[in-house]
Structures are given as C-alpha cells and as structure tokens.
Amino acid sequence: MAVAAAVFLVGAIGLALVGPPNVPLGAALYMLDSQALYALQAHAAGWIWDNLAMPVLVRPAWLLPASIGILCAGMSITLSNLQRPQRSPRRRL
Secondary structure, eight states: OHHHHHHHHHHHHHHHHHSOTTOBHHHHHHHHOTTHHHHHHHHSOHHHIIIIIHHHHTSBTTHHHHHHHHHHHHHHHHHHHHTSOOOOOOOOO
16 A cells, blocks of 8 residues: 555656646546546436536646545555554563
8 A cells, every 4th residue: 555655646746747737637638538538427427427527627637646645645554553463461570
C-alpha cells in the first residue's frame, strides 16, 4: 500500500507541475481519449452520472490521484499497526 501511495502522490505532483494549470479531470480525459467520456456516460445510469461522475470530472486532474494516494497511505499506516504483535505484559516480582 505504501508503494501505491507513493506512485499516486508522485503522479499527482507530476500532473500538477507538468500539465496545464487547473485543468479539469474531464478535459484531461478528453485529451487522452475523446470517446472515453461518451462511453462512460452511455454506460452509467443517469443519477450516477449526474451525482457522482460530473462532480469528480470538474475537479482539477491532480486531485483524484492525490486523494487515492492519501487513502493508500492511510491504509498502509493502519495495516502496519494491525500487523504488530502484541507483547504480553510482564510481571514484576
């Protein structure tokens, strides 16, 4: 999870620095594949497109990988804390 977090966070920084400033995710996807958004809209239900997809597509392109990276970092920290063996309390005599 830590590696995935690093990849997503570095990708987000790369998108923010190299790409046009504040380009929306929808515009970035349109630049990569102009038919992808039309196919996504055709396969998504109306309420999913309006309430979930559109709010994400109008955000800056770097925000989605940054959010995924932060979630992966949090899961990595949580999983590393869960895997630590618990020490039994020692008695003092």
